[in-house]
Amino acid sequence: MIAGLIRRDARRGLRAAGLPVAFFLVAATLFPFAVGPDARLLASAGGGMLWLAALLAALLPIERLVAPDADAGVLDQLAMRGIADETVAAAKVAAHWLGFGPPLMIAALPGAALLGLDGATLGRLEAGLAIGTPALAALGVTVAALTVGLRGAGALAGLVVLPLAVPLLIFGAGALMPGDGQALKLLAATALLLTAGAPFAAGAALRALRE
Numbered sequence: 001m002i003a004g005l006i007r008r009d010a011r012r013g014l015r016a017a018g019l020p021v022a023f024f025l026v027a028a029t030l031f032p033f034a035v036g037p038d039a040r041l042l043a044s045a046g047g048g049m050l051w052l053a054a055l056l057a058a059l060l061p062i063e064r065l066v067a068p069d070a071d072a073g074v075l076d077q078l079a080m081r082g083i084a085d086e087t088v089a090a091a092k093v094a095a096h097w098l099g100f101g102p103p104l105m106i107a108a109l110p111g112a113a114l115l116g117l118d119g120a121t122l123g124r125l126e127a128g129l130a131i132g133t134p135a136l137a138a139l140g141v142t143v144a145a146l147t148v149g150l151r152g153a154g155a156l157a158g159l160v161v162l163p164l165a166v167p168l169l170i171f172g173a174g175a176l177m178p179g180d181g182q183a184l185k186l187l188a189a190t191a192l193l194l195t196a197g198a199p200f201a202a203g204a205a206l207r208a209l210r211e
Contacts, residue, residue, distance in 0.1 A: 065140060
């Protein structure tokens with residue numbers, strides 16, 4: 001049943017992946033107009049901008065991660081079948097990542113080309129996104145569970161996620177610097193902490209939703 005939940009949510013995410021990918025590419029296209037045509041400046045700042053665009057793209061589908069199942073009673077049915085809320089939350093994190101993470105990593109290829117990033121920087125960017133996007137998915141599901149049913153949940157979720165994602169942005173952008181392996185290790189540690197803790201926090205929020 002959990003595998004079916006992951007497949008269903010991942011298919012939904014992939015069908016809607018066009019919007020996050022389009023947002024990501026539009027941000028990469030507009031950034032040179034904002035900072036000017038200086039190739040050196042674009043190459044130095046472009047990677048960090050792509051990380052910020054990845055965070056915002058992960059927030060776009062946040063209102064559909066938990067709210068539709070809560071409104072339809074799916075979460076209640078899963079609880080009645082004895083499936084732990086933490087397990088449901090972990091499944092939603094996995095599905096959310098499958099729906100936006102790989103497409104975003106593919107979109108980073110033309111995005112890096114638009115910003116003039118070299119091959120080595122692109123490799124570090126892809127490695128960082130592979131490590132960090134599961135944590136972005138975990139944050140998205142957790143905040144979606146915390147804000148489900150609230151008025152203006154999408155805007156509120158953005159305000160909650162952005163401060164929590166600051167370490168990911170700092171270490172992700174820092175990992176783009178040549179020879180800075182320490183930042184990549186810190187990114188991995190932060191991502192592991194967020195990804196491992198998210199199912200418990202989101203599960204507690206889902207239980208509170210039923211009470």
